[in-house]
Every structure is written in C-alpha cells, then in structure tokens.
Amino acid sequence: MSRASAIWVSGPVMRARPEGSFQLRESVTVGERRLLGEVIRIARDEITVQLYEDTSGLRPGVLVEGTGRPLSVRLGPGILSRIFDGLLRPIGDPSDPYVQPGLCRIEPQRFHFEPGVRVGDRVSPGGSIGTLSNGTALDLRCLIPPGHPPGEVVEILDAGRYLDDEPLCRLRADDGSPHAVTMSHEWPVRVPRPVAARLPSDQPMLTGQRLIDCLFPVARGGTGAIPGGFGTGKTVLLETVAKWCDADLIVYVGCGERGNEMAGLLAEFSELEDPRTGRPLMERTLVIANTSNMPVSAREASIYTGITVAEYFRDQGLAVTLMADSTSRWAEALREVSGRLGELPGEGGYPAYLSSRLADFYERAARVRTLGGDLGSVTLLGAVSPPSGDFSEPVTTHTKRYVGCLWGLDAKRAQARFYPAINPLNSYSLVAERLARWWHTQGCTRWQELRSRFLTLLEEESRLERMARIIGRDAMPARQRALLICAQLVNEGFLRQSAFSENDRYASPERQAVMMRLIGSFLEGTERLLDAGIAPERIAEDPVYRRLTRMGEEIPDGDWDAFAAIDRELTAVVRRLIDAGRESGEGVGDSRDGTDAM
C-alpha cells in the first residue's frame, strides 16, 4: 500500500508528502494509534487528509498509510443488535467508559451456518449460499457480495459454527478465477448497493401513532422528515416510531445528538419487548451513535454508514427503517468540512452541493426486488433541527423537495404538552391517496373519507380560533361552536397520544380504525343535535365526552367491547339530548344561523 509522511497538522486536517499513489476519498490510517482518515485532496507532491478522530499528539513525520479503497464498513451477522460509532466501530466495550482515538475492529465472532447450495450449483452476486443465525429472532443469509462475478460452487462447508471471516464457500467464476465467500464483506459507504429493480410502494409503514398512520402515513420504502425547533419532541417521536413501527429491523443513527438520549434508548430498548416477536426490541435494533461531542468529521460519515448497513439488511429481504437524528447536524458537518477545504459557501454558509447530497441520501430509500430475488425495503426518516425553529432555512427547504411526507412539529403544541406535537396544518403526505387502498383492504372503508373530514375540520378550526379570539366563543353561532368542539375532540381524543402511557404508546391499525369511527360518530351525533336545535355544549358537558377524550389512554388494544360501549353510550346521549330538547322546546332558531362550516 502507498504511504505518506506528514508535513503539516492542524485540527482534524493534515497534509502529507506521498510515496506512491493515493486516490481521492481513499481511506487511510495515521500514526501508531492508526487513526482513521480520508484523502480529500491530491496534488502531485502533497495529499490532504481529513481525520475522523481526536488528533492530539500528532506531529510532522508521522506515517500515513493508504488502504487502497474508499471508506468502507464490514457488513455481516456480527453487527446486529449492537452499538457503533459513526465508522461502524463497536463502542460497547465496558472496560473504558471514554471514547479513545484509534482503530478497533469488530472481533471475528462465531455464527451458525446452514448451507443452502451444493457443489456444482450456479450462484450469482446478491444470491445466498446459506443461512446464518446469531441467536436472535432474525435469521440472516450469507450473501455473495454485489459486484462479485457469478460462478459455480466448487466447495461448500457443512453446517456448523464458523468465524465470520472464514471462507465458507469456494467459487469458480466463469473466467475460471477462484473466489471465496465469507459471512462478512466490506462495502464502501458512499456507494449505494445495487438492486434488481425498484418497486412502487403501496403499503404503509405502520408506526402505531394515529397522527401519522391516519393523517400523514409514510409508505414502506418511502421517506419522511420531521422538522422542529428544540423541545418540540423530534427525538421522542423518532424513538417512539423506532419502538413500535412494523419494520423487521431498525437502524438508529444518532448523529450529533445527546449522549444521555442514546443511553436512555439503549436501556429502554433492552427492556421493551417487540410486540410482534416477544423478544427484546434491542435484538432488531442497531445503533450508530456519534454524539455531539464526538469528532465532527465522523458525523459526516455516520449517515452513509447507517444507510449502507440498512441496505445490507434490505438485501436480506427485510423491511428496514432508518432513523437519522438529526440530518441538520450532518449538514453542519458537511459545512465544516467544506469550509476547511476553502470551498465557496452557498446559502447559509452550507456548500452548494448540500441539496444534491440530501437528494442522494433520501434516494437511497426504496422498496426493491433484491439481486437475490427477494422483496426488501429501506424506509428513511430524518429529523431536521432548523435554527430558531425557522422552516425557511436551507436544510429544511431542500429536505422538503425530496421527502414523501413531512411531519412539521410545532412549538405551541409542545408548550401545551400536546404530543406528538405535529401540526397538521404544517404537514403533508404525498402517498396518502395511494395508501388508502391498503386501509380499504383491511376493512376500514371509511379511512379516506374520515381522514379528509378530520383535516378539513382542523383547517376550519384554525380559522375559527382566530375569530374566537376577537369576538369570543360565546358570540359565535352554534354551528361554529360545534365545529370547535369537534376539532377539540379530534385533537384531544384522537391525535394526542402519550408515548409514556402503557395503553396508548402503540395503537394497532384495528384500534386506530375503531377510534377513527368513534370520533366520526361523534361528529355525526353533533350534526344531528345541531339539526334539532340543541346547543352543542350540551354534549361536551356530558361524561361521554370525557370518556371519548381519554379512550386512548384508558382502553387497551383489543378491548373492543369497551369501545362498543362508548359507541352505544354516545348514541344514547345524543338521543336523550334530542328528546329532552324536543320536550322543553329548546331554541329551534339557533341551528340554522351558522355557516356551512361543518
């Protein structure tokens, strides 16, 4: 491999005099501690290297060694349910509580291998030569890395436990050259892994959150962004989705965020059970943590590391969801690196290629047919932290151009402790129409109708709230007062969902559908009261209203009788109010003076 000798060091950047040739973006190691770096500029007699680690103690004369390939990570069964830094180096070792600079690799581990091909079989890249199990609920395949030449199996090991860097299978390629296949292989992080075909996504990725699944659903293999100022609950929302969404595997990238949050996530995920398999959630989770106080340049790489890992599992035929918290910190790392290179800054000081980098990232989300012929998907969810909560800044505006749905968080809702603090008027989902069909096939035939009804209601509410602030609620006609009551119930009883309530932190699609229908019945009941000339406050004062607002927290999943009981009670209350109104002859004139707002 080529070498170079340092001639200048400052901060995370060094210049060196090369002997031999280096490539741009080649991965290098520096000094005795073998710090990891990347070549970012080449001249005939000088290379510039960016280091991913603390550079204290480096000096002119230290050795820079090339690796001959771009920044790559080692993908294999050993990376499941563990925690890594931004360069996929394990940081779970308990012997030293502090992150120390220097290279450490994943130690080879033993896994059980079950061969799936025989001598003489023909195999091609992306295909599987057998299954691997690591003791968790997920069985992985031993894949022939993409880019590998197709060929014929000349030797395959029997079932048994092997080290993950041991050759399991020998192939003879069509040109006669011999090749070996191991459980793990290296893949350059900035290169998307190839697929056979990209498929349209017509299934939702269910998150168990009503506000998302019912109003702004995200598709399997789709993309979503969560912009929000500080304190609006981005991280809690991402973690909640990570816990309850129906993905096979979660890749959680903590990019420039808080250490305590990562610790909390690790602790909680080890305790919680996956509702579908009954195993600890951590078994289906892989955490890449580059907290805000870890080196900035590794933060830039961590996003690519995460998506590469996600694609590796996608190629196993799994539905993978990647959470990136937060893409703004990644963009800031880009900005710092760009500034160090002396590039011309664009908007907000970010490099002009910010937009295309964001596009590259979000475009790696897809539902695909893998090279091996399976169906797999990568769904991407990115948090965005706009400075001062201002959504007009470059990262938010560019992100909006590439994502399929946007969940805009709102400081006002967060301040009233209304979680998830997604502002429906500031959010969208481009795939909702397409996903309506899925809800239809699940038996929720009114999904699309109720969804647009709720959205219209919320839109009207914001208009009427402004009016109420000027003339006061009491001065408004009954129809408008009723609308505000209905909107309040949609907010309090349906959209609000506590991530910390045992019953309500996850809502199954059936439960969402039932609650949606119940709220729909309330809207219709109120309509009937209005037609009968009954003041809408009557129903809001009835105990059934309080039961409706608290049904999410109080009625567990599966207790359909309790929901049915509320429905019956609601019908009875509406009938009673109408009857009572008829007897006392309550204001018939009150009902028709409203607008057609409902």
Place this chain on the structure above:
Amino acid sequence: MYARLVGEEIAYRAEGPLLFLERSLDVGLNEAVEVEGADGSVRLGRIAALDLESVTVEMLDDSAGLALSGTRVRFLGEPLRFHVGPGLLGRIFDGVGKPLDGGPPLAAARAYRVDGHPIKPSAREAPDQYLETGFSAIDLMNSLVRGQKLPIFSGGGLPHDRIAVDIARNARLPDEESESGEFAIVFAGIGIPHDSAEFFREEMEKSGALARTVLFLNLASDSSAQRLLTPRFALTAAEYLAFAEGKHVLVILTDLTNYCEALREVSASRGEIPSRKGYPGYLYSDLATLYERAGRIRGLLGSVTQLPILTMPNDDITHPIPDLTGYITEGQIVLDRDLHRRAHYPPIRLLPSLSRLMKDGTGRGRTHADHPALAAQLYATYSQARQARVLASVVGEDGLSERDRRLLRFGDAFERDLLAQGDAVRTLEEGMDIGWRLLRELPPGELHRLDDRQIHEHLR
C-alpha cells in the same frame, strides 16, 4: 507540572494570540506549553498547528508584553491537565485552576485532561434520579434529574445571579439520601464582573454552602482565551468529584454568553470564516464538548448535573447562543421579564420551559406516583389560562365566558401561589399540595390529563 523540554530563543513571530516558534523539538499537536517572558511572567498556551519548520502556539493568556527575545518556552509534552485531589471542596480558584483564596496548592492525586474525553453512549447510565432545587417551578413542573444538563435562559437585568446562589444553597438530594453527604457543588463564574464575583463568594461563605462547593472565578477583565478554559477546569473538577470520589455534583456555570463571546473573539483573531451572527461555525460542536460532560457512568457512583446560565442577547430566544444550547441540553428554564416586573421571584416563564428527562426521574418509586400527571394537568390548564388572558385583553374580562373567567382566576392564582415563592424554600410535597389546591377550583370534567382515581383522591 513538570517541564519536559525547554526551548530558548526559538520564537520568531507573534501575531495576536498566536506565537510562532522554530520547530527544534519533537512536540505534538494540542500539547500544552508555558511561555515565560523576559520578566518572569508565565503564560499558558497550546500547540495549534505544526509543520516541518515551525510550531504555532495559541496563547491562552493575554499575550500583551510578550517579546521575542528572552522568551523561554516549556513544552509539557501532553495536553493541558488539571491536577486535582482530596481537599477540593471549599476552595476558590481562578479560571485556570490556580488558588485564589490564599490557601495551599492542592494535593494532586490525579491529573485529568481539561478537555475530557467523550463518554461512550453505551457506558452512560440513563439519568433517572431526582434532584431538588427548592423552586416549585423547577421541582414540580420541570424536574431536574441527576446527570441532566438544564440551562437557565435569562436576560440582562434578570435575577439569575440570585437564582444561581439560591440553588447552590438549597439544592439537595431527596430525604432518604440527604444524610450521606454525597452532594457537592461546582460553581464557575465565567467572565463575570468583579461585583458579581464578590457577591457569589460572600453569599457562599455566609450561608455555609462554601464547605460543599468548589468555586471558579474568571473575571470580566481576564483574557478571553482564559475564559474558554474556565468551564473546562470546572467540569474537570466536577468529574473528579463525581467519578473518583463518588459524589453527586451540581455544576452551575454562569454566564455562558460570555463564554460564547470569547469564542467569537478568539475565532475572529484566528481569521476563521464566521457563521451566524459572527459566531464560528463550530459553536454547536464546541458547546457540546461542555454540555455533554454531564451524565452518569455505569458502575460508578456519582453524577455530574449541569445548570448552565446564559443571558439571551436582547431577550431573543432564537439568538444562536440559546438556540444551539437548546438543541444540546435536555430542556431549558426560561426567565420572564414581565413576571420579574411584577416582583414574582423566581420569574420563571413556564410555557417555553421544559425538562426532557423529567419523565425518567419522577413518578412512582422516584418522587410521587401522581407527580407527572399533576404537572401535565397544571401545564395544560395554565396554557389555557394564558390563552384566556390573551382573549381578555381583546374582548375585556366581562366579555368572557364563565369557563374563561375561571381559567383566568386559575392563571393568576397559579402564578401568585405556586410559581412565586420569594425567599421561601419549598419541598416538592409542599409544591404538590398547592397544585392540587389550585386544581380544586376547576370542574373535574375539564381535567383531561388526570384519571378518575387521581381526581377522586386529590380533588374531593
């Protein structure tokens, strides 16, 4: 500190805070140096860049009066360290760890790198133990948890100094643990005026809190580069107390705005490209290296809790300093000028305040089973009360519905009886009693955040 290597007559250029030396010795990046002037004065510095011929030193002390000839440079051969040991409590230091109280130098048991090392996320213990400050607005509504970093966003002229001192004086572990003497305070004044420094020192001595406190004082007149070191020395002391002596340490840093100003100044003198409002582009990462030093480590007893105080320039919460701070810290406590004018103390503006870790450190087995629900209900109702107040300012109080008038009364009583407490120190239980009493004035049907049992038990 021991001198490893000494270079004489090697300085060939000085420019602002930078000193350029001939590279006659084999030294490494980021190592500390001591520059001794011809007059015998010693200044600290750090190696910022190296090439084949020269060494660039960034001076951490004022470089005025430095000459090229007659300067001796001692290379310490390692990054800057703080030598700490038993006897740290009760002492007063300047911004770079030199005793200011006339006492003897510290018995140095350990030498810690002042920059620290990032704690591995996997080695952290998630914070879940409550810490009481004596203010209901914090304890009841935005509970502080050991290992958390919770800044106070203040403004010029607001009583953040008094709040800092009160918290330093009254903060305590919950009753069952308070006897063990495991609690300590590290108090760092960063770029504060002489009067404030005297105020802190006097108040601490008067109340006897100094015995469990380490005080670091960096005055407004000290050099800017030194200001960047003060919180690092303070946090190094805190880490020693927490992870070597097993104490629960509360670090109060005031005022972080001065720190950021110093960072901007130093960055400008290095000729770096400025980002928002002239602050360097790495302000976020730099602040994170301070704030992220809060936490607990699995298997070790102590904890480092941070309560940084910063003054928002022009009360603007979107200014880069509070904005970036809020993105790193686990919540924020915001002070309010209106409440202060109405002589409410502490003037904490509740709605934008938040403690992210409250959910982990409160509730059954931590504080009180109904504490989180009570806080959530008070928050929701108070938020409605604020809306009613806006409405009242438009249509007048008489034009309000009975419900809104009730909310208005609740809002006033809440601010007067619960948030404001003057000089009184209040326990969590006392604060909770007041909270339940205030909610009793409202119809239970409007209390959506409480379950039926809680309503029955506390509000009947």
